[in-house]
Amino acid sequence: VKQVKLTVDDYVKGILAGNRMILSRAITLIESNASVHFAMAQEVIQKILPYTGKSMRIGITGVPGAGKSTLIEALGTKLCQQGHKVAVLAVDPSSTVTRGSILGDKTRMEQLSREPNAFIRPSPSGGTLGGLTRKSRETLLLCEAAGYDTILVETVGVGQSETTVRSMVDFFLLVVLTGAGDELQGMKKGVMELADAILVNKADGDNKQRALVTRAEYERILQFLRQATEHWTTHAYTCSAYTGEGIMDFWQNVVKVFMKQGFANGVLKERRKQQTISWVYTMIEEHLHNLFYRCPEIIKSKGEIEEDVINGKLSATLAVQQLIDKFAN
Amino acid sequence: VKQVKLTVDDYVKGILAGNRMILSRAITLIESNASVHFAMAQEVIQKILPYTGKSMRIGITGVPGAGKSTLIEALGTKLCQQGHKVAVLAVDPSSTVTRGSILGDKTRMEQLSREPNAFIRPSPSGGTLGGLTRKSRETLLLCEAAGYDTILVETVGVGQSETTVRSMVDFFLLVVLTGAGDELQGMKKGVMELADAILVNKADGDNKQRALVTRAEYERILQFLRQATEHWTTHAYTCSAYTGEGIMDFWQNVVKVFMKQGFANGVLKERRKQQTISWVYTMIEEHLHNLFYRCPEIIKSKGEIEEDVINGKLSATLAVQQLIDKFAN
Numbered sequence: 001v002k003q004v005k006l007t008v009d010d011y012v013k014g015i016l017a018g019n020r021m022i023l024s025r026a027i028t029l030i031e032s033n034a035s036v037h038f039a040m041a042q043e044v045i046q047k048i049l050p051y052t053g054k055s056m057r058i059g060i061t062g063v064p065g066a067g068k069s070t071l072i073e074a075l076g077t078k079l080c081q082q083g084h085k086v087a088v089l090a091v092d093p094s095s096t097v098t099r100g101s102i103l104g105d106k107t108r109m110e111q112l113s114r115e116p117n118a119f120i121r122p123s124p125s126g127g128t129l130g131g132l133t134r135k136s137r138e139t140l141l142l143c144e145a146a147g148y149d150t151i152l153v154e155t156v157g158v159g160q161s162e163t164t165v166r167s168m169v170d171f172f173l174l175v176v177l178t179g180a181g182d183e184l185q186g187m188k189k190g191v192m193e194l195a196d197a198i199l200v201n202k203a204d205g206d207n208k209q210r211a212l213v214t215r216a217e218y219e220r221i222l223q224f225l226r227q228a229t230e231h232w233t234t235h236a237y238t239c240s241a242y243t244g245e246g247i248m249d250f251w252q253n254v255v256k257v258f259m260k261q262g263f264a265n266g267v268l269k270e271r272r273k274q275q276t277i278s279w280v281y282t283m284i285e286e287h288l289h290n291l292f293y294r295c296p297e298i299i300k301s302k303g304e305i306e307e308d309v310i311n312g313k314l315s316a317t318l319a320v321q322q323l324i325d326k327f328a329n
Numbered sequence: 330v331k332q333v334k335l336t337v338d339d340y341v342k343g344i345l346a347g348n349r350m351i352l353s354r355a356i357t358l359i360e361s362n363a364s365v366h367f368a369m370a371q372e373v374i375q376k377i378l379p380y381t382g383k384s385m386r387i388g389i390t391g392v393p394g395a396g397k398s399t400l401i402e403a404l405g406t407k408l409c410q411q412g413h414k415v416a417v418l419a420v421d422p423s424s425t426v427t428r429g430s431i432l433g434d435k436t437r438m439e440q441l442s443r444e445p446n447a448f449i450r451p452s453p454s455g456g457t458l459g460g461l462t463r464k465s466r467e468t469l470l471l472c473e474a475a476g477y478d479t480i481l482v483e484t485v486g487v488g489q490s491e492t493t494v495r496s497m498v499d500f501f502l503l504v505v506l507t508g509a510g511d512e513l514q515g516m517k518k519g520v521m522e523l524a525d526a527i528l529v530n531k532a533d534g535d536n537k538q539r540a541l542v543t544r545a546e547y548e549r550i551l552q553f554l555r556q557a558t559e560h561w562t563t564h565a566y567t568c569s570a571y572t573g574e575g576i577m578d579f580w581q582n583v584v585k586v587f588m589k590q591g592f593a594n595g596v597l598k599e600r601r602k603q604q605t606i607s608w609v610y611t612m613i614e615e616h617l618h619n620l621f622y623r624c625p626e627i628i629k630s631k632g633e634i635e636e637d638v639i640n641g642k643l644s645a646t647l648a649v650q651q652l653i654d655k656f657a658n
Contacts, residue, residue: 045644053641134646273639280638283649288617291657309609310602312382315374317463320612328620 011044016051018085018147020119030138031124033131045138048145053272055087055144056259059153059165061191062175067201070241071175072152073109078248079150080115087148088112091136091155091165092123119148130286133164137279140168157191166194167275170268171258172228174198176218178210192218193225196234197254203238203246211238230267232258297326340373345380347414347476349448359467360453362460374467377474382601384416384473385588388482388494390520391504396530399570400504401481402438407577408479409444416477417441420465420484420494421452448477459615462493466608469497486520495523496604499597500587501557503527505547507539521547522554524563526583532567532575540567559596561587626655 006014006025014022029041062068076086088109112118124135140151155165166172174195192198198218203211218236228234237254239246262268292298305322308314314322335343335354343351358370391397405415417438441447453464469480484494495501503524521527527547532540547565557563566583568575591597621627634651637643643651 042644042647042650046647049641049644138644138646276638276645277635280635280645280648280652283645284621284652285614285618287649287653288621288656289614291653292613292617306606306609309605312378315371315378315467316605316609316612317467318371318375319609320616321371323609323613324616324620327617 008043012047015146023146051145052141055151057169059169059172061155066175067241073112076112080117085117085148086150087119087143088152090123094158171196178214198236200238204240204243337372341376344475352475380474381470384480386498388498388501395504396570402441405441409446414446414477415479416448416472417481419452423487500525507543527565529567533569
């Protein structure tokens, strides 16, 4: 069955009406690398911009096996049943290679995917981290315009993906397992410092006591770290994504308190503003980089100049000057 | 007394003859921000390039009070007495503000500064980290051309300065104090992973036993870290810069072994090559950045476009496209 072609207005109206099929197709447009799609997608985004910004933007990270998906399923289903509209997105740079290691398989969130108020979208595959970031941010905006009031952005800790997700959400959650001792040693440096909360998962059955010990260990370490958000102290909590215990308490008493307080004291407004501005400047650096390395003059002379530097025939500073002169002319 | 003006050839001949006064003036030329000096300095560097690359390039970092200066003084004096020519440089981004917090006061290395084979140069002040990096790297090259066979580059852990120094030396040493427990908690993330050796200083008198305990603590943590140099395992050692105990052992059995092995297996040749190439590309990114932000078209429209993005009137991606278009035309 051939799909009917949609105009920019079709997309905009469909998204604003909350049509999931059209939302899906608009995201596909954003994810496309074809320039004609790019231009159209930008028109759509430009038109839906005034309807964005009204959701809670929540990032969720944790090592594979920490139970992120189970947690998102339990939390998302509960929120949908309360009448919320929940979008679940993913940022996974490795999906270029593995073709979608997170959220790739919708059956992993079977219950949530049956909720009419839920929208689940796997990580776009292909392209650079910059491309992935643009696609994810723009997808988030489309979901907001479509009326989703809670956006959960899941990521695995590959490359710079945590920083990327942190740079597009209000609240950033780190999900961990018990047995922190070993895990902490292997944990990627700096991730704890990005988190607004640490949630020790699988606090159920025999594991409950260990989860409390782990929580205390994280609390101890948190004392030594910089805070992720001004006027907010990051703490560790426990929950069980499996039994559901602790999840809604956490949502109510931590996440919602954070959001309310953050909007009241201006921290979140400022964060979103800074996020947008620095996104603009990150994209500019990328474009400059591409302009330079795709410039025919540079492509032609780069190798030779590089050789001369390596062989000590040309100083590094003069090499740079020569290359920049070629580029600027 | 007005100084006689030197020609490029005067500088080159003086440096190659090991004339300390001329070397000093050449470094001042490199550190100058005047464009006429810049051009002349580049000519000098271009001419001395064939005479560079023959020293051991050693970086030394550690928190203030760790005893870096005392260690450098003890080590440098010993090496000079053995007939080596030792240059001591510093990289300190904070010296822009504090006017030379390290090596600023030569009396801090009184004994070493009296050695005819020693050359001590404080950190250049002013400018960006990029400028500081260029000046330090080029100073290192001049010192090599002047016959210094051992270059010690000291840095305090301000901003990115450790990474900067790591990117210009063969061997990187982290000097620490006893009582690692507390210190470790406050240590800047990632610095231990840059080090080819950790030297626990002040292992003397009552402190000796504690130094050994500290050393063991560092050894334990090193097991969990990535190695700084291929085919080399970073270990922790003890010494006393005050009594001199352990210093020459460390030099002989660690640093010199590292250098010999590194040149034999090709790791150091490759490291230096990569350091030079990535320095070129870092400078290019900086130049591109400057070309963009100093472009009159960008200066004119940047503020307005930024406002539109913040106020949701313009999408970030379109804003970038508009700015890049203005720049490219």
